[in-house]
Amino acid sequence: MPHPEIVRGVSGGGPSVLISGARAPVALHLARLFDGAGWRVVLADTPAKPLSAASRACAAYFRLPPPRFEPARYGDAVEALVVRENVSLVVPTCEEVFYLAHMWRERQPAALLFAPDIDLLQRVHDKYAFIELCRSLGLAVPHTRLLRGKDDVLSVRAEAADLVFKPVWSRFASRVLVHPSRAELDGLSPSPQAPWVAQQFLPGEELSVYAVAREGRLAVFSLYRSIYRAGKGAGICFQPLEDERARAFVERFVAGTGWTGQISFDLMRMADGAVLPLECNPRATSGLHFFRNPKGFVAAATGDTGFVERDVARPQTVRLAMWIYGLPAALRAGGVGRFRRDLNAADELLDWPGDAAPKRAQWLALGEIATLALRHGISLQRASTRDIEWDGPDQSSI
Structure with missing residues (x-):
């Protein structure tokens, strides 16, 4: 069953939406958009003091409960929550989407899950299956090979x-090897349960x-590029872009898969515009943060x-x-001057009229993540997703 409710707010009395992954800034942004459009917003997640609460x-x-470690209890808690709070729509924000889809x-709860079925979700999350799916839709793709053992690694050594080498199941560019050395290649041990891909460098x-x-x-x-990142992975300062070919790719992909829900892509724009x-x-x-019109977005x-x-139109960041x-x-990199200019040119994405508390609450949220990172001897970034990561049907990373 769910843990006790810990926050009660002042949101309106319209239809109820449950937004999961409350730790994430995108969950906060979605909460503000749905609230502004007249919905009653319920938030849920594992941390005690997430940003959005x-x-x-x-x-x-x-x-x-943490879905990666206690999936049955997580399912019980979400199912009870949907009934008790009369939720009609559930919007996932992070990798808990896989546990919810499963x-x-x-269980087939009464509420609508704003995501595709688990088979399609797993297929696009799998870095090899995704490329093969794009190919089947007639989209141009980089040459990509699946590595399921040491022999496969040896076959591409030359x-x-x-x-570029990366695990099929991964996030935040974790463990990615670009132009790897011989020693790095020798250290790779892909398996059928935890495969890797070798992808053409673009x-x-x-x-x-x-x-x-x-x-x-x-x-x-929403198309954008990251100006600064947390390590090699998630962007922390980003600016909006326009590219008709990128939009055409997304339109063709969602049409070919019949997609319903949120979806995000990492793309590469080549010198010829491809x-x-x-x-x-x-x-x-x-890219969600470039939308601030609640009624327009939610409609x-x-x-x-x-x-x-x-x-x-302005760059967005978390300062x-x-x-x-x-x-x-x-x-x-010796770029402090540029850092100062970029910081001044970007809006703080946590700012929202009449809602200053989350900006202060980020310190408590960071402290909770830092404590978890110290306890398990992992990075802040890994600690932020440890309990919701999805590494395939058998969860081979646990």
Whole structure:
């Protein structure tokens, strides 16, 4: 059963939406958008003090068991929560989407899960299966090979200098090897349960996409690039972009898969303007922050209108993350002046009229993650997702 409710807010009395992954800034942003569109917003996650729980958009926050380690108890808690809070729509934001989709298949709760079925989710999360799916839809893709054992690694050793190696199940560019050395290759031990891919290295500009689709029709589209990252992975300062070929790729993909829900992509724009896919994240990402019109966004996402354009043109950032990750990177690269200019040019994405508490609450949320990182001897980034990671049906990373 669920842990006790820990926050009760002031959100309105319209239809109830449950937003999971409350630790994430995108969950906070979705809560604000749904609240502004007249929905009653219920939030849920594992941490005791997630960022979003402090928001005035939050009518209620519930603490859940960790889905990666206690999936049955997690399912029980979510099912009870949907009934008790009269939830009609569940919107996942992070990798808990896989656990929820699996639960929806087995238990079929009354609420609508805003995500595809578990088979399609797993297929796009798998870095090899995703590329093969794109190929089957007639989309251009980088040459990608599946590595399921040492012999597969040996078969690509001669061309390793032109390849990128990464686990099929991974996130935040964790463990990615670009132009690996012989010693790094020798250290790879892929298996059928934990395979890797060897992908053609693409010299170009990396682009990111956040999108929402309904039954294969694109409803929300946001293209952007990360100016600063937390290590090699998640962006912490990003600016909006335009590219018709990127939008055409997404339109063709969601149409070919009949996609419903949120979906995000990492793409590469080549020198000739061609756009090729790298990987897919079937969840919310930072491109969401370029939408601040609640009624327009929610109407498009939930099916009342056709398509909504983003309404934010300035770069977006979390300043605390910039000081933690961006400044050290700038110091190493000798780019402190550029760091200062970029920081000043970007809006703080946590700011929202009449809702200042989450900006203060980020310190408590960071402290909780830091404590977890110290306890388990892992990075802050890994600690932030440890309990919701999905590494395939057999969860081989546990």
